[in-house]
Amino acid sequence: MNSDSGQYHRQGIKSVSVKVQIRWMIRRDMAEVLRIERESFEYHWTEEDFLCCLRQRNCIGMVAEVDGQVVGFMIYELHKTRLHILNFAVADDFRRQAIGGQMIEKLVSKLSQQRRKEITLEVRETNLPAQLFFQNSDFVAVGVLRDHYEDSAEDAYVMKYRLDPEDAMYNFAPHNRIAKYEKLADGLHEES
Numbered sequence: 434m435n436s437d438s439g440q441y442h443r444q445g446i447k448s449v450s451v452k453v454q455i456r457w458m459i460r461r462d463m464a465e466v467l468r469i470e471r472e473s474f475e476y477h478w479t480e481e482d483f484l485c486c487l488r489q490r491n492c493i494g495m496v497a498e499v500d501g502q503v504v505g506f507m508i509y510e511l512h513k514t515r516l517h518i519l520n521f522a523v524a525d526d527f528r529r530q531a532i533g534g535q536m537i538e539k540l541v542s543k544l545s546q547q548r549r550k551e552i553t554l555e556v557r558e559t560n561l562p563a564q565l566f567f568q569n570s571d572f573v574a575v576g577v578l579r580d581h582y583e584d585s586a587e588d589a590y591v592m593k594y595r596l597d598p599e600d601a602m603y604n605f606a607p608h609n610r611i612a613k614y615e616k617l618a619d620g621l622h623e624e625s
């Protein structure tokens with residue numbers, strides 16, 4: 434990343450980027466965070482959801498600012514060996530300007546070989562833009578959680594980023610619907 438030149442490079446793709454400041458979330462950010470949350474998700478968190486989460490000792494909020502305006506936020510949890518993203522959005526008017534990417538880079542900079550080596554998250558099966566964004570940020574899909582969401586009964590893809598890219602698929606055991614259907618199909622062939 435080269436914020437001085439205003440250009441941002443990842444995987445050989447160059448996009449227009451704005452200069453953001455990334456800092457911890459504070460109580461005063463809540464109104465702007467809630468506005469971004471509501472415009473970003475059909476099933477959005479309430480203020481109480483945010484506060485309840487941020488009261489946990491292992492839960493952290495960060496925001497991205499442009500000219501003093503909050504344009505993105507991320508809530509994540511600290512676990513022993515990984516960071517887990519719980520909620521993350523960039524304001525509609527500021528998307529595709531590498532702000533989300535810069536927030537992910539900030540999170541990646543918190544990983545270390547000694548302790549937390551990976552970042553995990555769940556993304557709705559219908560949220561293709563976010564899946565493409567995380568794929569572009571070097572996350573890989575490692576599993577499916579069936580009927581994960583109470584609101585829409587959608588499945589979730591579990592996506593993971595690892596400091597050692599070679600390890601990304603380590604421990605990957607296919608446990609998803611395609612594997613299940615393949616098994617079912619095999620069974621049917623054997624029967625016929």
Ligand SMILES: CC(C)(COP(=O)(O)OP(=O)(O)OC[C@H]1O[C@@H](n2cnc3c(N)ncnc32)[C@H](O)[C@@H]1OP(=O)(O)O)[C@@H](O)C(=O)NCCC(=O)NCCS
Nearest residue numbers: 448521522523528529530531532533534562563565566569
């Ligand atoms: C996902 C999200 C945070 C990405 O933020 P962003 O600031 O727009 O992302 P960036 O500009 O850093 O995107 C980097 C790259 O990711 C990919 N990408 C991002 N949004 C994409 C989209 N809508 N469609 C396809 N690819 C996309 C592109 O490769 C993009 O590079 P490019 O613009 O040079 O083509 C944002 O779209 C968002 O807030 N979505 C709604 C909330 C949400 O779904 N959150 C995730 C929940 S798990």
